[in-house]
Amino acid sequence: MAEVEIIYEGDPRLRQKCVKIRKVDDELRKLAVEMRKAMNEVDGVGLAAPQVGLLRRFVVIHKPARLGDEEEPELNFDLVNPEIIRSSGRQVGPEGCLSIPNWVGDVPRAMHVTVKAHDLNDKEIRIKASGALARILQHEIDHLDGILFVDRVEDKSTLQYVPDETEDEVLAE
Numbered sequence: 438m439a440e441v442e443i444i445y446e447g448d449p450r451l452r453q454k455c456v457k458i459r460k461v462d463d464e465l466r467k468l469a470v471e472m473r474k475a476m477n478e479v480d481g482v483g484l485a486a487p488q489v490g491l492l493r494r495f496v497v498i499h500k501p502a503r504l505g506d507e508e509e510p511e512l513n514f515d516l517v518n519p520e521i522i523r524s525s526g527r528q529v530g531p532e533g534c535l536s537i538p539n540w541v542g543d544v545p546r547a548m549h550v551t552v553k554a555h556d557l558n559d560k561e562i563r564i565k566a567s568g569a570l571a572r573i574l575q576h577e578i579d580h581l582d583g584i585l586f587v588d589r590v591e592d593k594s595t596l597q598y599v600p601d602e603t604e605d606e607v608l609a610e
Contacts, residue, residue, distance in 0.1 A: 439474035485580035519554035543595040
């Protein structure tokens with residue numbers, strides 16, 4: 438069981454802008470392990486530090502192989518101070534959030550993004566992503582600015598409650 442707990446909508450920390458991380462250290466590496474455990478316990482594809490109550494610019498990502506219609510391999514990232522430096526195109530698709538369990542809605546996102554960040558060795562990395570991975574990255578980076586997926590839903594009629602047994606069919610954050 439993870440040592441961190443996911444917090445839920447209504448907690449004011451989810452609506453605050455996170456601070457930049459100045460130093461990658463063993464404490465951050467331990468946080469990454471615990472966040473990944475918490476995310477995996479609920480079959481998530483991403484988790485941002487504010488979702489475990491920490492107002493730091495840090496996210497963990499797990500994109501399973503063949504998510505949706507995509508044939509990409511499984512990908513895992515630990516991203517320190519991630520930022521989108523380029524985006525293009527448009528996609529609209531279902532999103533959910535571990536901090537808003539069982540709710541999904543159609544969210545417009547860029548189809549392609551380039552994200553700049555540091556890894557847990559404090560090495561700068563750039564990720565060029567499309568489709569599902571681009572959606573996951575945008576969703577998680579939004580969390581670092583206090584933005585939830587429900588804020589981005591243009592057509593509120595697409596917001597719906599999804600019982601647990603069908604959650605696997607939806608891109609859950």
